[in-house]
Amino acid sequence: MSEAVLDLRRIEKSYLRGTPGEVTVLTGLDLSVAPGEVVALVAPSGAGKSTLLHIAGLLDSADAGTVAISGREMTGLSDRARTAVRREDVGFVYQFHHLLPEFSALENIVLPQLANAVPQTEAAARARKLLDAVGIAPRADHRPAELSGGEQQRVAFCRALANAPKLLLADEPTGNLDPATAEQVFGTLMELVRDTGLSALIATHNLELAARLDRVVRLANGRLS
Ligand SMILES: Nc1ncnc2c1ncn2[C@@H]1O[C@H](COP(=O)(O)OP(=O)(O)OP(=O)(O)O)[C@@H](O)[C@H]1O
Numbered sequence: 001m002s003e004a005v006l007d008l009r010r011i012e013k014s015y016l017r018g019t020p021g022e023v024t025v026l027t028g029l030d031l032s033v034a035p036g037e038v039v040a041l042v043a044p045s046g047a048g049k050s051t052l053l054h055i056a057g058l059l060d061s062a063d064a065g066t067v068a069i070s071g072r073e074m075t076g077l078s079d080r081a082r083t084a085v086r087r088e089d090v091g092f093v094y095q096f097h098h099l100l101p102e103f104s105a106l107e108n109i110v111l112p113q114l115a116n117a118v119p120q121t122e123a124a125a126r127a128r129k130l131l132d133a134v135g136i137a138p139r140a141d142h143r144p145a146e147l148s149g150g151e152q153q154r155v156a157f158c159r160a161l162a163n164a165p166k167l168l169l170a171d172e173p174t175g176n177l178d179p180a181t182a183e184q185v186f187g188t189l190m191e192l193v194r195d196t197g198l199s200a201l202i203a204t205h206n207l208e209l210a211a212r213l214d215r216v217v218r219l220a221n222g223r224l225s
Contacts, residue, residue, distance in 0.1 A: 003071040005167050005199035006033040006056055011065035013051055025051045026062070027222030033167070033199045038190070040210035041203040043219035049203045050171055052219065056201060057090050057169045058082045070166055087116055091160030091198075093189075095172040097152040099144040105131060105155045106140040112162045123162075130158035133195070134188050150181040157189050161196065168193060168200040175205065182206070 013026040025048035033039050043049040054060035055067060058074060067074040069089055074082060099108045109127035114120065131137045134154040136147075144152050153173065160168060173189060174182035186209050193200050202213065210216050217224040 003035070004032040004068070005035050005037075005070055006031070006201065007066075007068040007071075008032070008052075008056060009066045009068075011052075011055060011062045011067070013048070013055060013060075013062050017063065025222060026055075029065070029219075029223050031056075031201075031217065031224055033201055035199055036197045037215065038193055038200045038202065038213045040213040040216045041201055041219060042205070042207065042210050042216055043203065047219045048222065049219055053092075053169045053171050053201065053203060056167075057092055058086045087112070088163055089166045091163070091165040091168045093153075093156050093160045093168070093170040093173040095175040097144065097156040099152060099155055099159070101144050104141045104143055105136070105147065105151075105158075108144070108155055109158045109162045112159060116163050118163075126162065127158065130161060130192075131155070133192055134158060148181075149177050150185050153177065153185050154188060157192060161192065161198070164196070166199065168198050168202075170200065170202040172203055172205065174209070182209075 008029060008031045011026050011029040015023045015025065029052065041049055041052070051060065055062050058067070069085060074085065103111065106124065106127050109130060110123045113123035113126065128137060128140060131140050134157060136151050136154050139147055139151055147155065174186050177185060204210050
């Protein structure tokens with residue numbers, strides 16, 4: 001069997017540890033995502049889905065347990081090494097696009113590549129290709145405020161994939177869109193993910209969309225089922 005792209009073992013996480021207000025969120029959670037596998041994460045509000053995505057994407061640390069990305073153990077890596085893995089191997093999409101308002105769609109996809117030392121011309125060519133793949137190449141020079149909600153989210157997908165990550169983590173990526181737009185944008189995201197052979201963990205409240213992915217995991221009481 002080929003190596004998991006994401007492997008979480010016995011993850012534990014509490015907030016405000018050691019205080020009377022301690023909130024226990026994850027209690028020995030295990031999750032493995034195979035190469036090319038797209039997993040839906042379904043959870044009631046407050047169950048810890050964002051916490052789980054942040055730990056998987058190295059934005060936050062677990063109190064206990066191990067995180068491995070493409071077979072490489074992340075625990076014990078320096079902050080600098082974790083940042084490099086996050087920048088090169090992981091793409092994030094959030095419910096709200098978080099695009100930089102003063103930059104065009106194209107520039108928003110070019111910038112993370114420049115941060116990864118990709119030459120400008122190459123970065124722009126890749127950005128155009130991605131915008132074309134999500135059907136909005138003619139909007140390349142628009143700023144986020146000049147794009148529709150669905151278009152903004154398509155640009156956010158392109159930005160997440162700009163550095164050709166191995167793993168895509170998405171937190172309610174269509175949660176801010178009306179149902180018809182969400183459906184279209186989700187379809188585009190899935191095409192992009194399938195075309196690139198990427199592994200993905202996609203949190204969604206939409207059970208119909210979740211059911212279309214390879215596997216659905218449910219988070220409750222700190223663990224997955
Ligand atoms: N920094 C923090 N300090 C204290 N408690 C926190 C912190 N962040 C999150 N929590 C608590 O941890 C629990 C899980 O939060 P998390 O944001 O992971 O939930 P979620 O499943 O993503 O929720 P939603 O779907 O509503 O966004 C919640 O009860 C939340 O109140």
